[in-house]
Amino acid sequence: MPKEKQILDVPDYMTVRELAELMHASPIEVMKQLIANGIMASINQQIDYDTAAIIIEEMGFTARPLREVEEEARRVELEAQRPKWRKELYEAEERTKLQRRPPVVTILGHVDHGKTSLLDAIRKTKVAEGEAGGITQHIGAYQVDHNGQTITFLDTPGHEAFTAMRARGAQGADIAILVVAADDGVMPTTREAINHARAAGVPIVVALNKVDKSNANPEVVKQQLSDLDLTPDEWGGNTLVVPVSAKTKMGLDNLMEAILLVSEEADIVANPNTKGGGVVLEGRTETGRGAIATLLVQNGTLRRGDVVVAGLSSGRIKMMFDERGRQIQEAGPSFPVSIMGLDTPPHAGDRFEVTKDVKEARALVETRQQESSSGESSAPQALTLEDFFRRMQQADAKELLLIIKVDVQGSLEPVVNSLEELTNNEVKVHILHADVGNITENDINLASASGAIVIGFNAEADTMAERAAASVGVEIRTYSVIYQMIEEVQKALKGMLDPVYEDKVIGLAEVRKVFKISKVGQVAGSYIRDGIARRNAKARILRNGKTLAENLSVSSLKRFEEDVREVRSGFECGISIDRFNDFHEGDLIEFVVRERVLI
Ligand code: GDP
Numbered sequence: 076m077p078k079e080k081q082i083l084d085v086p087d088y089m090t091v092r093e094l095a096e097l098m099h100a101s102p103i104e105v106m107k108q109l110i111a112n113g114i115m116a117s118i119n120q121q122i123d124y125d126t127a128a129i130i131i132e133e134m135g136f137t138a139r140p141l142r143e144v145e146e147e148a149r150r151v152e153l154e155a156q157r158p159k160w161r162k163e164l165y166e167a168e169e170r171t172k173l174q175r176r177p178p179v180v181t182i183l184g185h186v187d188h189g190k191t192s193l194l195d196a197i198r199k200t201k202v203a204e205g206e207a208g209g210i211t212q213h214i215g216a217y218q219v220d221h222n223g224q225t226i227t228f229l230d231t232p233g234h235e236a237f238t239a240m241r242a243r244g245a246q247g248a249d250i251a252i253l254v255v256a257a258d259d260g261v262m263p264t265t266r267e268a269i270n271h272a273r274a275a276g277v278p279i280v281v282a283l284n285k286v287d288k289s290n291a292n293p294e295v296v297k298q299q300l301s302d303l304d305l306t307p308d309e310w311g312g313n314t315l316v317v318p319v320s321a322k323t324k325m326g327l328d329n330l331m332e333a334i335l336l337v338s339e340e341a342d343i344v345a346n347p348n349t350k351g352g353g354v355v356l357e358g359r360t361e362t363g364r365g366a367i368a369t370l371l372v373q374n375g376t377l378r379r380g381d382v383v384v385a386g387l388s389s390g391r392i393k394m395m396f397d398e399r400g401r402q403i404q405e406a407g408p409s410f411p412v413s414i415m416g417l418d419t420p421p422h423a424g425d426r427f428e429v430t431k432d433v434k435e436a437r438a439l440v441e442t443r444q445q446e447s448s449s450g451e452s453s454a455p456q457a458l459t460l461e462d463f464f465r466r467m468q469q470a471d472a473k474e475l476l477l478i479i480k481v482d483v484q485g486s487l488e489p490v491v492n493s494l495e496e497l498t499n500n501e502v503k504v505h506i507l508h509a510d511v512g513n514i515t516e517n518d519i520n521l522a523s524a525s526g527a528i529v530i531g532f533n534a535e536a537d538t539m540a541e542r543a544a545a546s547v548g549v550e551i552r553t554y555s556v557i558y559q560m561i562e563e564v565q566k567a568l569k570g571m572l573d574p575v576y577e578d579k580v581i582g583l584a585e586v587r588k589v590f591k592i593s594k595v596g597q598v599a600g601s602y603i604r605d606g607i608a609r610r611n612a613k614a615r616i617l618r619n620g621k622t623l624a625e626n627l628s629v630s631s632l633k634r635f636e637e638d639v640r641e642v643r644s645g646f647e648c649g650i651s652i653d654r655f656n657d658f659h660e661g662d663l664i665e666f667v668v669r670e671r672v673l674i
Pocket of ligand 1: 184185186187188189190191192193232284285286287288319320321322323
């Protein structure tokens with residue numbers, strides 16, 4: 076068989092020298108060939124593709140136009156990019172399936188400003204209309220009709236519930252009604268609520284409540300709202316401020332109008348023609364009925380008989396009810412329902428989805444269980460000041476989000492200003508919320524939901540906040556000197572802040588008997604006196620109160636011949652330590668892990 080000819084990629088024009096180089100031939104040889112074909116050309120003369128191709132063929136190669144090769148490469152590259160535009164096309168197609176859905180509204184505001192009263196007033200006046208005698212059940216949400224349009228109200232007022240849900244990765248509401256009592260005005264929690272709604276990107280409608288009261292002063296409140304960038308539309312701003320009275324039920328229709336007006340501008344849509352999914356509003360167990368979950372359908376249509384996974388709960392929907400306790404067969408987007416049929420009650424804020432069958436549901440729950448026991452979770456990854464720069468480099472973060480708590484009003488402005496001034500061309504320092512007082516669980520929830528860091532200036536975290544921060548991995552940094560705070564944040568923005576680590580003893584074992592095993596060496600038969608012995612921790616050996624050796628690797632940890640990852644206090648186990656074969660009875664082994672310290 077003749078040897079296959081080598082293929083050479085030839086440009087449209089090239090010099091004689093380049094042609095020679097391409098064939099690894101001498102230019103003289105090429106020039107001779109050219110002369111043989113009647114072409115006189117000097118070494119630096121350009122020849123066209125056709126001429127070059129003739130010479131190439133005569134010298135035993137195959138010519139191929141470089142242009143074609145390049146076009147093919149471009150085609151391949153385009154093909155590689157195609158999934159992206161296909162995806163966009165698909166998304167555009169998906170969008171055409173989207174339809175408007177009722178807005179979901181939550182009520183926020185300061186305590187005693189009338190959130191509960193307003194929810195009740197709306198429910199009583201609007202729900203009962205045309206539904207005489209209709210008893211509403213508490214299912215975490217209810218719907219009202221206004222001029223043929225539906226609005227869904229979430230029943231749990233306050234931004235705490237709202238943000239806790241966001242911290243679990245779900246956003247329940249599309250619009251926030253901020254209740255401000257006209258006789259009391261803007262209060263700390265009002266400001267907090269505004270910032271929580273803003274951090275969630277949820278538009279705010281203000282309900283100026285208690286206008287029936289003689290000491291109501293709506294104009295003062297409007298001024299306070301303007302100072303917080305919620306300028307009423309009658310003053311030329313963008314915020315709808317509706318005077319209402321939950322007591323006399325005055326202004327409720329106007330409030331509904333305002334909600335619908337705002338919802339028209341917001342992109343409140345869903346695809347009703349797909350399987351149902353959304354968020355859990357509540358989970359509880361009722362005697363005789365088992366686990367009851369109230370769900371807000373956010374997309375698709377949920378049907379009786381569907382198999383649902385909600386957090387770590389799953390099951391087939393046996394029965395489904397609306398807010399009036401009526402059995403229903405299906406529920407579309409923005410509809411609140413309660414369902415029976417789950418194996419356990421899910422948690423508020425868990426997302427739910429419909430699976431193909433029970434098998435798929437079980438598999439999904441199992442994966443989630445494994446993830447939660449190995450510490451992985453689908454919740455947004457917590458951010459620390461130290462890794463901010465790294466994420467910034469990866470273009471994950473272009474904004475450093477901060478929540479600031481200070482001890483006294485006088486420090487608020489200087490602290491906020493000095494931190495905001497650190498904004499530069501690459502990164503913006505954005506303060507989600509700043510206020511006077513201790514760091515609370517609310518602050519942690521907001522940080523967790525938004526990927527923010529909490530800074531306390533002469534302000535400490537309360538116990539609940541500390542616990543919450545540890546469990547969701549939110550970073551709290553406290554300072555008492557302004558320049559130190561600025562310096563550290565500045566360092567973080569420049570990627571110069573090094574994490575600080577500290578050794579922490581997590582377990583203590585007492586050596587009770589020493590065994591010698593050939594090839595393995597010494598095994599210390601031990602009793603765990605305190606904490607946990609972990610296979611992947613480092614070991615420190617103590618004898619008579621003195622450290623003999625430390626930073627040693629645990630080469631094996633066994634319970635009854637079986638390798639285990641950890642052994643808890645009160646249990647016995649066999650421990651071998653890498654490169655340590657001098658155990659005595661009575662020695663102590665400390666198990667040490669290196670932990671990042673949050674300053
Ligand atoms: P929440 O803490 O924000 O849920 O406030 P509530 O709904 O519990 O109301 C606090 C107090 O204000 C209660 O005593 C209500 O009766 C009263 N209240 C609520 N709305 C109005 C109103 O429009 N007018 C008057 N006069 N009192 C109201």
